[in-house]
Amino acid sequence: MLNIVIFGAPGSGKGTQSDKLIEHYNLFHISTGDVLRDHIRRGTELGKTAKGYIDQGQLVPDELIIDILAQVLDDNKEQATQGVIFDGFPRTIPQAEALEQLLADRGTQIDAVVGLEVPEEELIKRILLRGQMSGRSDDNEETARKRLETYHNQTSPLKAYYEEKGKYRAINGLGSIDGIFDLIKESLDTL
Ligand code: AMP
Numbered sequence: 001m002l003n004i005v006i007f008g009a010p011g012s013g014k015g016t017q018s019d020k021l022i023e024h025y026n027l028f029h030i031s032t033g034d035v036l037r038d039h040i041r042r043g044t045e046l047g048k049t050a051k052g053y054i055d056q057g058q059l060v061p062d063e064l065i066i067d068i069l070a071q072v073l074d075d076n077k078e079q080a081t082q083g084v085i086f087d088g089f090p091r092t093i094p095q096a097e098a099l100e101q102l103l104a105d106r107g108t109q110i111d112a113v114v115g116l117e118v119p120e121e122e123l124i125k126r127i128l129l130r131g132q133m134s135g136r137s138d139d140n141e142e143t144a145r146k147r148l149e150t151y152h153n154q155t156s157p158l159k160a161y162y163e164e165k166g167k168y169r170a171i172n173g174l175g176s177i178d179g180i181f182d183l184i185k186e187s188l189d190t191l
Helices: 014-025 032-042 045-055 062-075 093-105 120-134 141-155 157-164 177-188
Strands: 004-008 028-031 084-087 112-117 168-172
Touching (some): 004 014, 004 157, 014 028, 032 062, 032 084, 062 093, 093 157, 112 157, 120 141, 141 157
Parallel strands (some): 004 084, 028 084, 112 168
């Protein structure tokens, strides 16, 4: 069983590479962004709260997102035992600590953090391109720049956090989708 965090800035290719990892390693996918967008579509109270943060390029508060993650893990116990890919979570140090505890309580742990490293200007280009295709309300230039700022301030310290634990795998996120996936596989196959 393999539990992986796919890590990187918005636009670094987390979703794309997650799809390939799920298929190759038969993992259960948990994307907190997808869970929030589903709440927004269904018009739930949580969705209304989350939309305010998402459209500002800000993070949803830790307590809220940690509760959501715990719920998803509990609702999918069976599938989660085969291994999970965490996509878009953790995004802060308190979230990483909570994840460690949630997994320890379930007798498991994170095996590796796959960090997709992509230069800033390429990230903006990719986000705007995705916005044209997906219609995601937060994929416009103003929100994209705010999301990158949020990433630098609150999320990027997780790289050092996981490096210290010996779990961070740096992957060059520039290149073809399959070429990047090969680098990820090479790195994970040494686990
Ligand atoms: P994503 O699809 O992962 O890019 O997430 C889209 C937006 O959802 C983010 O910009 C945040 O506003 C919110 N979000 C998703 N995951 C988290 C998280 N782990 N912590 C806080 N906010 C999150």
